Amino acid sequence: MDFIEKARIMDSPRINRALARLASEVVEENHGAGDLYLVGIRRRGVPLAERMADKIADLEGDRPPVGILDITLYRDDLSTVGAKPIVNRTDLPGDIENRNIVLIDDVLYTGRTIRAALDQLIDFGRPRRVQLAVLIDRGKEHRELPIQADYIGKLVPTKKSEIIKVMLQEFDEEEGVRLATAASNGRFFCIFC
Amino acid sequence: MNFNRKHLLGIRELEAGEITHLLDTAETFRDISRREIKKVPALRGRTVINLFFESSTRTRT
Numbered sequence: 001m002d003f004i005e006k007a008r009i010m011d012s013p014r015i016n017r018a019l020a021r022l023a024s025e026v027v028e029e030n031h032g033a034g035d036l037y038l039v040g041i042r043r044r045g046v047p048l049a050e051r052m053a054d055k056i057a058d059l060e061g062d063r064p065p066v067g068i069l070d071i072t073l074y075r076d077d078l079s080t081v082g083a084k085p086i087v088n089r090t091d092l093p094g095d096i097e098n099r100n101i102v103l104i105d106d107v108l109y110t111g112r113t114i115r116a117a118l119d120q121l122i123d124f125g126r127p128r129r130v131q132l133a134v135l136i137d138r139g140k141e142h143r144e145l146p147i148q149a150d151y152i153g154k155l156v157p158t159k160k161s162e163i164i165k166v167m168l169q170e171f172d173e174e175e176g177v178r179l180a181t182a183a184s185n186g187r188f189f190c191i192f193c
Numbered sequence: 194m195n196f197n198r199k200h201l202l203g204i205r206e207l208e209a210g211e212i213t214h215l216l217d218t219a220e221t222f223r224d225i226s227r228r229e230i231k232k233v234p235a236l237r238g239r240t241v242i243n244l245f246f247e248s249s250t251r252t253r254t
Contacts (some may be wrong), residue, residue, distance in 0.1 A: 085194055086195060086214075089224060124230070
C-alpha cells in the first residue's frame with residue numbers, strides 16, 4: 001500500500017512538549033505520581049510511556065513503573081488480517097490488582113485497540129482505575145466503540161482514506177507525526193488503528 | 194520473519210527464520226500459561242481437532 005505524505009503534523013520537539021503537557025495533566029488529575037502504573041500499548045505506545053514516566057519523574061521525583069502490552073491475541077479482526085500476526089511479549093511488572101493504570105498509545109482511531117487492551121488487562125487482574133493517554137486523536141467520528149481518551153496530545157480530524165503515521169526515534173529514522181493518504185484508489189485497510 | 198504457510202506438516206522444509214518465529218511465538222504462550230487466566234480470545238469461535246493415528250501408550254480405556 002503506497003502512501004503520499006500530505007502534511008507534517010508534529011516534529012520531534014512538539015512531540016516532547018505534548019508529552020510534557022500530558023505528564024503534567026496526568027500528575028495533576030491523579031494528585032501526584034504515587035500510585036500510577038503506566039502501560040504502553042504495542043509498539044509505539046511503549047517508548048511514549050517510557051518518556052512520560054521520565055517526565056513524571058522530573059515533576060514529582062517519583063518514576064512510575066512502566067508495563068508493556070501486546071494486544072495481538074486480543075484483536076477482534078484476527079481472521080481478516082492478511083498477514084499472519086506476530087505476537088510479542090507482554091510484560092506487566094508486579095501486580096496490577098487495585099492499581100491506577102494509565103494506558104498509553106500513539107493514535108486513537110476506532111477504539112478497537114483500546115478495547116482489546118482493556119480485555120487483556122482484566123485477564124491479568126482488576127485495576128482500581130484505567131485511564132487513557134494518546135499522542136494523537138483522529139476524531140470522535142471514527143470511533144466504533146464508546147471509547148475516549150482522558151489525555152490527548154493533539155486532536156487531528158482525519159478522513160478514513162487518510163492515515164496518521166507516528167514516527168519515534170526508538171523505531172524510525174526520523175521523528176515526527178505525518179498525515180498521509182493512500183496513493184491509489186485501491187481499497188484501504190486500516191489495520192486495527 | 195513471518196510465517197506465511199497455511200499448513201505445517203513437518204519441520205524439514207522450514208527455514209531457520211520460520212523456526213525461530215515459531216519458538217518466539219511459543220514463548221509468549223508460555224507466559225500466558227503462567228498467568229491466572231490461561232486463555233486468550235484469539236481462537237474464539239474456531240474448532241481445534243487433535244487426531245491420533247496410533248493408540249496411546251498411556252490411555253487404557
